[in-house]
Amino acid sequence: MFETLSGRFSGVFDKLRGRGALSEADVAEAMREVRLAMLDADVALPVVKDFVNKVRERAVGQEVLDSISPGQAVAKIVNDALIDALGGAGAVPLNLNNAAPIPILMVGLQGSGKTTTSGKIALRLQTRERRRVLLASLDVQRPAAQLQLQQLAERARVASLPIVPGQTPVQIAQRAIETGRREGFDVVILDTAGRLSIDEALMEEVRQIRAATNPAETLLVVDAMTGQDAVNTAKAFNEAVGVSGVVMTRMDGDARGGAALSMRAITGAPIKLTGSGEKLEALEEFHPERVAGRILGLGDIAGLVEKASETLDHEESEKLALKMLRGKFDLDDYASQLRQIQKMGSIGGILDMLPGMGKLKGQLDESKLDTSVFKRHQAIISSMTKQERRTPDIIKASRKKRIAAGSGATVQEVNRLLKQFDDMSTMMKRINKLGAKGLMRQGLS
Ligand code: GDP
Numbered sequence: 001m002f003e004t005l006s007g008r009f010s011g012v013f014d015k016l017r018g019r020g021a022l023s024e025a026d027v028a029e030a031m032r033e034v035r036l037a038m039l040d041a042d043v044a045l046p047v048v049k050d051f052v053n054k055v056r057e058r059a060v061g062q063e064v065l066d067s068i069s070p071g072q073a074v075a076k077i078v079n080d081a082l083i084d085a086l087g088g089a090g091a092v093p094l095n096l097n098n099a100a101p102i103p104i105l106m107v108g109l110q111g112s113g114k115t116t117t118s119g120k121i122a123l124r125l126q127t128r129e130r131r132r133v134l135l136a137s138l139d140v141q142r143p144a145a146q147l148q149l150q151q152l153a154e155r156a157r158v159a160s161l162p163i164v165p166g167q168t169p170v171q172i173a174q175r176a177i178e179t180g181r182r183e184g185f186d187v188v189i190l191d192t193a194g195r196l197s198i199d200e201a202l203m204e205e206v207r208q209i210r211a212a213t214n215p216a217e218t219l220l221v222v223d224a225m226t227g228q229d230a231v232n233t234a235k236a237f238n239e240a241v242g243v244s245g246v247v248m249t250r251m252d253g254d255a256r257g258g259a260a261l262s263m264r265a266i267t268g269a270p271i272k273l274t275g276s277g278e279k280l281e282a283l284e285e286f287h288p289e290r291v292a293g294r295i296l297g298l299g300d301i302a303g304l305v306e307k308a309s310e311t312l313d314h315e316e317s318e319k320l321a322l323k324m325l326r327g328k329f330d331l332d333d334y335a336s337q338l339r340q341i342q343k344m345g346s347i348g349g350i351l352d353m354l355p356g357m358g359k360l361k362g363q364l365d366e367s368k369l370d371t372s373v374f375k376r377h378q379a380i381i382s383s384m385t386k387q388e389r390r391t392p393d394i395i396k397a398s399r400k401k402r403i404a405a406g407s408g409a410t411v412q413e414v415n416r417l418l419k420q421f422d423d424m425s426t427m428m429k430r431i432n433k434l435g436a437k438g439l440m441r442q443g444l445s
Contacts, residue, residue, distance in 0.1 A: 001224075001276075002257040002295045008037035009078070009296060016071035027059045030074065042227040042258030047085060047265045055081050079292050085261050086288035092245065092270040093285075095216045096125075101134070101180030101188045103173075103213045107206050107241065108221035109233060110194030113249035113275055115145070117221050118191040119152035120275065120283040121247075126158055131186035136161035136176035138169040138209060139193035149191055156280050159185070169193065169205055170212045177213055190215070198233065203240040210241060217244045219272065222259070224248045230259040234267040243267075249275035252282070260291065331389040334421050335381045338374040376409065377417050383407040392418060 012033045019026065031052050038048045058077045067073045083089055096102055104121070108114045115137070122133040135153045137160075139145035146163045153160035161176050173190050180188040192209060195202045210218065220243040222230040230248070237243050246263055251274045263271055271286040381389060383406030388395050395403070395418065404411045 001251045001254055004041045004256045005037055005295050013075050016074055022070035024060050031056050041256040044262035044266055047262045051081055079296055082292035083288045086291055087264040087270045089289050091285040091287045092272050098216045100186045103215040104189045105215040105218045106191045108194055110196050112221045112223045114194055114221040115149055115191055117247050118189050119156045120280050122158040122189055123156040123280050125187055133187045134159050134180050134185040135189050137191045138172045141193045170208050173209050173213050198236045206241045219245050219247055221247045223250050224254040224259050225250045227258050231262045231266050238267050238269055243269050245270055245272035247273045252276040331381050331392055335378050338378055380407045380409050380417050
C-alpha cells in the first residue's frame, strides 16, 4: 500500500536533500509536487489543500531555510503533517472497558469485508486479549449470510449464536446479548446486514439495533480500494448512525492509500484497524506514525518486529538459531524456516516494512516475491529421503530426477532449491563469523 505516494515523495525529498540551502521557490516547487502526488494517490482535495498549506507555512520559516540540512527539516514537517492527517500519534484501541458482555456493532456496505472482519476481530480478541467472544449475524436479507458467519466462526474457533429462522435483526441482537450474559461471554460481535449502496432502510435498521443493544463500539467497515467512495460512505454512515471507528479492508490491494489519508479529516472517525488479506490473521492496528514512516520510506521496524513476534514460533526459531550457530543447518531446517517466513505473509508485505526497501521493491518483479515458491520448495524437500535432507551433498543427478518426479517439479527447480540452500548456508557461515553486531552492520549498511 501507499506505493504511489511513497515513490513520488522520495523523489521530492531526494531533490531537496541534495541542496545545501533552500529558497522559498524550492519549497514552493516541492509543494507543487507533493500536491500532485497526493491527488494521484486519490486523497480528497480539501485534505490535500489543507495539508500542503500547513506544510508550506512551516517550511518557509527561517529556522528551516537556515538549518544545516533544510531538506531533512522539510521531510520532518511532512512526516508530522502526515501523522496528523492519519489521525495523530498512536493507535486508537477498541473500547473494551464496559461491563461484559460488551457489544460491538459491525456496519458497512455489502462486500466491504464486514463478515470477514467480524471473524478477524473475534479471533484477535480471543487469542490476544483472552476474551470469550460470541459472533452473531443479524443479516436476514441474504439467506446464506448467517451460515457464512457460522462457518467463519468455526474456522476461527469462536462461538457463534445458533441460527433461529424467522427472527428480526433486533430480536437476534437481543438474543445474542442475552446469550452472552447467560453464558458468560466477554464480547458479543453483531454483524449487521449490508446493502449495495447506502439507503434509508439500512440506516434505520442500524439505528434500531443500536438503540436495542447500546454498543461500546460501532465499527464501520470500508473497502480501501474504493478510494474516495470509502470516505463518502464513512461520512454518510457517521452522519446517519454515528460510528466510533473505521476498519479499512483490502489495504493489501490499494497502492494509492488516499482513503486512509482523507478519512480522519472528512469523517472525524479514527481508523482503528486495517485488513490486509483474506486470512483471519490479516488484521492490523492502525498506527499513524508507522504508516507515515512507510509513506516516507523510513520503514516500519516496530511493525515488523511485532509481526515477527506474533507469528513466529519461538521455540522453533530458537532451535533453528542454535543449529545455525553450530553450523548444522540442513534441508529440514531450511523447510522449517520457509514455514516461518510464510506465516509472516507475503514477502512484499515484509519488504514494505524495511527502511529504504520501497524503492527496491519497485525494481523487483512482484510475481517473484510470491511465497508460493516456498511452498514448491517445501514440496520438493518432502520428497527427499531423510539422509538426503541431512546431507544434501549426496544429491546427484539420479537422485535429483527421482526427487523432481516425486514432487511434480523439474530437475531445474530442484537445482535452484539446492543453490538457494547453498547460498543460505554460506550466508550463515558468514554471519557466524561476524557475530550479531556484524550482522546488524551488514544488514543496515
Ligand atoms: P461483507 O459482505 O461485507 O460481509 O464482505 P465479506 O466479509 O463477505 O468479504 C467479501 C470478500 O472480501 C471476501 O472474499 C473476503 O475474503 C474479502 N476480504 C475481506 N477483507 C479483506 C482484506 O482485507 N483483503 C482482501 N484482499 N480481501 C478481503
